[in-house]
Amino acid sequence: MKVEISAKEIIKPSSSTPENLRNFKLSLLDQLAPPTYEPLLLFYFSNSDTGFHFCLKKSLSDTLTRFFPLAGRLKDNITVDCSDYGVVYLEARVDCLLSDFLQQPNADTLKEFLPVEDESIDAAGGEALLLVQSSFFSCGGVAIGVCLSHKFGDAATLSTFIKSWAATSLGSGETVQQPLYNGSSLFPPRAFSEGVIPPPTLLNFTKGKCVVKRFVFAAPKIAALKSIAASASVQQPTRVEAVTALIWKSAMNASRTNLGFSKLSLLSQSVNIRRTTEPPLPENSIGNLLWYFPAQKDESDAELQGLVQELRTGKQDFGKKYVKKLQSKDAYEEVTESLKEELCMLISNDIEFYNCTSLCDFYFYDIDFGWGKPTWVTNISGRSLKNVVRLMDAKGGDGGIEAWVTLEEQDMTLFEEDKELLAYASLNPRVLNITAMDSLKSCL
Incomplete structure (x- = not known):
């Protein structure tokens, strides 16, 4: 099986983020989160076509207007610069049937359906907070791989985002709960002195x-x-x-x-x-x-x-x-x-x-x-x-x-x-x- 990247682009919010929302504050728990990505892979049987590829990207762009920090970049360990830099979106082709792949999936092969290694140090720097890879099998099957920076959110955050994106793709985005950005008010961030960093995460x-x-x-x-x-x-x-x-x-x-x-x-x-x-x-x-x-x-x-x-x-x-x-x-x-x-x-x-x-x-x-x-x-x-x-x-x-x-x-x-x-x-x-x-x- 071969997974070959066929396209890469930056998806930005469909409408600009207002100036008063350009500086998004992280919470204390965000600051202490490991500099890794939270991955999720979803596999679908489908007779997808080029038009639906466009729909995926359009609905992602629309969803980012609600999840505007994800299109930003970490400015420091307190703030996300929400200047609509965009999220990384990859498309890939897979030269096998999805039904064959699902017979016995293994960890090494699954990595190819993710847009970035979940342990990548990019999650701690100025790289994208969200990366997506859509992989299309020869039979029409689709794999959606999503990686969310742990510096921004956890698995529940990823769940809220991807459900909102899917609902928007279906045309029912209005029925999805709006994201509630209350982390920094619940757990206010801490300004670390120069040379002082948060305690190292255990997994390191x-x-x-x-x-x-x-x-x-x-x-x-x-x-x-x-x-x-x-x-x-x-x-x-x-x-x-x-x-x-x-x-x-x-x-x-x-x-x-x-x-x-x-x-x-x-x-x-x-x-x-x-x-x-x-x-x-x-x-x-x-x-x-x-x-x-x-x-x-x-x-x-x-x-x-x-x-x-x-x-x-x-x-x-x-x-x-x-x-x-x-x-x-x-x-x-x-x-x-x-x-x-x-x-x-x-x-x-x-x-x-x-x-x-x-x-x-x-x-x-x-x-x-x-x-x-x-x-x-x-x-x-x-x-x-x-x-x-x-x-x-x-x-x-x-x-x-x-x-x-x-x-x-x-x-x-x-x-x-x-x-x-x-x-x-x-x-x-x-x-x-x-x-x-x-x-x-x-x-x-």
């Missing part, structure tokens, strides 16, 4: 020679997993808690076997602050409104129920204590102190650090640009960041979960053969079953 210190693999947990398997993960302390685990705990357990087992001894294991789990404040913030609140709560366990005591309990306790403590601290006048001190504590754990040779991000319940499978709902939606992280887990809803809408897991090579060798893990997860299964693929091939 977790690079290694890694392998990325995809695992899919079907809904019936998750139901069975939840039943054995339940305990008196957590009687009804969520599907994310159950899947995260099993992945964590299997990764710890692999690490302990390869090292020959046990370590303290710390898992940092993302949480959407919008859903934990009192009252909750609107989902269309733009910015990095997420943070991480830690859960820890000794590798020698890695039982599923205990891991679920640690995850639940960490989330409850975050909701009860940490969110209020984030909204206080001492938010910067609280955030930096938390980062310093985790950094000390991270660089310790006695602790194995994991990072898990969940994109479940964002309803990405409802995003329709005019080709119907996507056949597959996925999100994948870079290969150099070890011990990273990314979860999102699996195809089907029945509660299944797809997980991309990044581990060091020797750990992945044992992890992907873990019998308990494979009792509930399938390693890189076909996105479409054989019957569905044959049917589609006959129609395209």
